[in-house]
Amino acid sequence: MEQLLVYTLTPLIVLYAIIPVILDGVERKLKAALQSRIGPPVTQTIYDLLKLVLVKEIKTQPTILYVYLSLTSSIVTGLASLYYITLYALRGDQVDMFYALALFAITTSTHTVTPLIVPNPYSFIGGIREVVLGVVNEAALITSISLYTIMAQRSVLKSTQWVTIIAVALVALTAFIASYVASSRVPFDIAEAEPEVASGIFVEFSGSVLALNIYSLLLRRLIVKLLVLAPTVGLLYGFSLTGLLVVLLLLPATWVTYATVAVILGRSRVDVAPLTLAKIYIALILISITVLLVQAYA
Amino acid sequence: MSIKSSILKRSIWVFHLNTGSCNACDIEILDALTPFHDAERFGVKLVVSPRHADAMLLTGPVTAEALPKVINAIEAMPRPRMIIALGSCGCGGGIWHDTYSTIGGVNKLLEILKERGIVVDAVYYVPGCPIRPEALLYAVALIKGIVSKKREMKIYKAE
Numbered sequence A: 001m002e003q004l005l006v007y008t009l010t011p012l013i014v015l016y017a018i019i020p021v022i023l024d025g026v027e028r029k030l031k032a033a034l035q036s037r038i039g040p041p042v043t044q045t046i047y048d049l050l051k052l053v054l055v056k057e058i059k060t061q062p063t064i065l066y067v068y069l070s071l072t073s074s075i076v077t078g079l080a081s082l083y084y085i086t087l088y089a090l091r092g093d094q095v096d097m098f099y100a101l102a103l104f105a106i107t108t109s110t111h112t113v114t115p116l117i118v119p120n121p122y123s124f125i126g127g128i129r130e131v132v133l134g135v136v137n138e139a140a141l142i143t144s145i146s147l148y149t150i151m152a153q154r155s156v157l158k159s160t161q162w163v164t165i166i167a168v169a170l171v172a173l174t175a176f177i178a179s180y181v182a183s184s185r186v187p188f189d190i191a192e193a194e195p196e197v198a199s200g201i202f203v204e205f206s207g208s209v210l211a212l213n214i215y216s217l218l219l220r221r222l223i224v225k226l227l228v229l230a231p232t233v234g235l236l237y238g239f240s241l242t243g244l245l246v247v248l249l250l251l252p253a254t255w256v257t258y259a260t261v262a263v264i265l266g267r268s269r270v271d272v273a274p275l276t277l278a279k280i281y282i283a284l285i286l287i288s289i290t291v292l293l294v295q296a297y298a
Numbered sequence B: 001m002s003i004k005s006s007i008l009k010r011s012i013w014v015f016h017l018n019t020g021s022c023n024a025c026d027i028e029i030l031d032a033l034t035p036f037h038d039a040e041r042f043g044v045k046l047v048v049s050p051r052h053a054d055a056m057l058l059t060g061p062v063t064a065e066a067l068p069k070v071i072n073a074i075e076a077m078p079r080p081r082m083i084i085a086l087g088s089c090g091c092g093g094g095i096w097h098d099t100y101s102t103i104g105g106v107n108k109l110l111e112i113l114k115e116r117g118i119v120v121d122a123v124y125y126v127p128g129c130p131i132r133p134e135a136l137l138y139a140v141a142l143i144k145g146i147v148s149k150k151r152e153m154k155i156y157k158a159e
Ligand code: SF4
Pocket: B021, B022, B023, B024, B025, B059, B060, B086, B087, B088, B089, B090, B094, B128, B129, B130, B131
């Protein structure tokens, strides 16, 4: 078992490090398709980050060292959190999930505190807004996922008690909503809504510090999705290597779903928006009817 | 083309700076960024801070009042930095080219920047009053090397 863990986890951590950048590119392409435009290539996020690393950074802040330290620790704890989520998906040991949640809390707080240590009032205002949202949402996220982890036993599904099933469903719904908000998407995209609010948390950063900030944000998006996917798959499928593979297969689908919700909540092209919306509704209804028919005749 | 310049050209983040324009050019910039013209397909993204920007979209003839802020904003951009001068005003001052309250467009601005030792790596001119969104996209395509220059710049001076 121990050897299996090493063989499975080492390449997975490398995969986790690159997957958010690729999925963000897919998300941007999907958003463009839903808004009836061509959009950037799937590799655009990689180009953006590489470009930021290549440009000459402006080091005006006296606190630059602390900024680097807090961002690096945010990324390292993020990857460690992903390691424990994977262990949980493999073994179903609840302690692993609690470790993952604790590490995720450190990732979020170190990332959120970064704009507050920069001597720029606009950065500070943006940072305070992020802290307020974090305090409200992070508490809900950690509580709901802890409860979900405790309840996510296969026996729950066999329970004849409707109350139990309703309770699990409600906790799962809360966890999914909190994970959507924690993924910083519309209308909770404080970091990305900078062009509209003009006092964003990234306002003072340039070059590689900005690249680290954006990467840390993308990594958090990956963690919050896996935090809800792992107990869901455990509940419906069980905890095993196959269960972990199911989690990884469901990851792009969840990412795409969150992106679609963000587009629906955001703006679109006024002239073609109703048509695009109609296409989405028709696709969703057709999928539901197909699933129902397959279930009826199977 | 080196790998570095090829990567830099694939991601062009723009910062919009109005230096005293009548606002018509600014509205056309927003038009170029809407889903209809879809500037993002060329890797263009509007950013709020000059710290994030690779190119500055400069509209207006640069009023004397705006000049110190314009210099600050350009200095705040990381290098390599570009200026895309937009409209008749941005390119040469337009109808305000010789009024007392403006410096008369990007060329005068470049002279002032040079005096202060602030380097601008490239300047692109997009004429029009106001500019068309397609013209702005042409400038982006020019930066990326997809299209070639339409005209050589000529400066006509009154006798
Ligand atoms: S070029 Fe024309 S439209 Fe543009 S800012 Fe000047 S006067 Fe206005």
